[in-house]
Amino acid sequence: MSHLDRLRAVFRVALNLPPDAGVDDLEYRAIPQWDSLAHMALIAAMEDEFSIMIDTDEMIDMSSFAKAAELLEKHGIGAAAV
């Protein structure tokens, strides 16, 4: 599974969305499921899934699925696939 598919799966689980939900266009607080509590669950799930350590600034800046994908690349995840 590509890192983006893994990220999509993490989003669906952490935000408690149905398995077929589209997540690529999601933005923080744009849907009720992605509130501040879900955000913390999401950060924790991403740290576990990709074995990374997300710092405070990154937690706050990760305001969309696209930003989360960028964050992974910054941490060297999926860089090989580019």
Place this chain on the structure above:
Amino acid sequence: MFPHPQARLIPSGAEKGIGGDELAHYIKRAAENLDGLRPGPLFCAMRNTLASVFCYLGAWHAGRPVALLDPDLPPAALADLAERFRPAALLGFTHPLDGPPPPRTDVPDPHPDLGLLLATSGSTGSPKLVRLSRQAVLSNAAAIATALSLGPEEIAPTSLPLHYSYGLSVLNSHLVAGGAVVLTEAGLLERSFWADLRTYACTSLAAVPYQYSMLRRLRFDRSQYPSLTTLTQAGGRLAPELVEEFAAQAERFYVMYGQTEATARIAVLPPDRLADRPGSVGVAIPGGRLEIEDGEVVYYGPNVMMGYAERAEDLARGDDLGGRLRTGDLGRLDAEGFLHITGRLKRIAKVFGTRVNLDDVERLLRGSGPIAVTAGDDRMTIWTETADQPTRARLARRLAAELRLHWSGFDVRHIEHLPLLPTGKIDYRRLESLT
């Protein structure tokens, strides 16, 4: 005088605050805007914005009772409240009513002492409103200002919703003490919140337990905010290790206890007693008194509500409680009057600062097979005999949607058979021991 002549409101992003004559002018204008409205309570969609605060203070100035409500109430919930309480007008809601508010024929006018209405949070279906007299609101604001030594130099951001009693108490206590409040709709996870904290040199931060977990997760570093000397906590029990962690960072860390039924605050633990009274929620606020009656914490004070209201007629009632509030919490007082909460008399859980009646949740889930609900810190456990994981996930999602709380507050667990007492009732003690 409310607000105090030195009090200031600072909308996020503004160059300077609004206070003194300018603030008084805006409040007067907001009050004049209500002239000519029919009698009855004003329904104000209470956001953390200047417009909402002016609406609230305008109604207060005009001597008209005001219900400060969740601005994002779903249309059906708002329609239900309007039908039951027959407001004079509804201002600022995200999903306004379809037509004009329902008629007030044969509805008595609200009681003249009535100043503020707050919804009992988290109830399923039809929330009750807590009736607070003007005197209760003012006395609680003053008592909090005294207990926390608030003065004109204090600046607090709105870190909690203003339609929530704890959030509102931060505003009111600063307005009474002549302090400043930074009005922001951003939460702890938004950069603008922290930018405001720094720009306006905020001196305190109020948070409920889940926000402290969040601050830990964010690796909150107090040294980055040198002006921030005070942290306050209410809205349920904070884990001892979090109390310790944040007390070590702040110059003053206040553990507090309260209920909407007492306007907000009942007890405050002075920071210098944190070390020798671990686990205590403090002593009664100035002007208040605590008693333990048959194990239950009973509070006496001028900030106790007049009573609940289920419908418009109830708003005409006077003081039903006479300053005595049975809290529904179990506790003990030590020799020096420090209160320790030991449990709950009623089947109530606090989930992310919001009170939820466990029996209501069980009723909500009737038809989903054998189910029992128990409470834990900041969450509830739903015990089901259903082994199927997707079904359990759907249950959590459904509860989250119906109770408007985050799904992670609902721990849905499988149990082979619900334990029963000899009477055939569910053995909740046994279930609690399993969590």
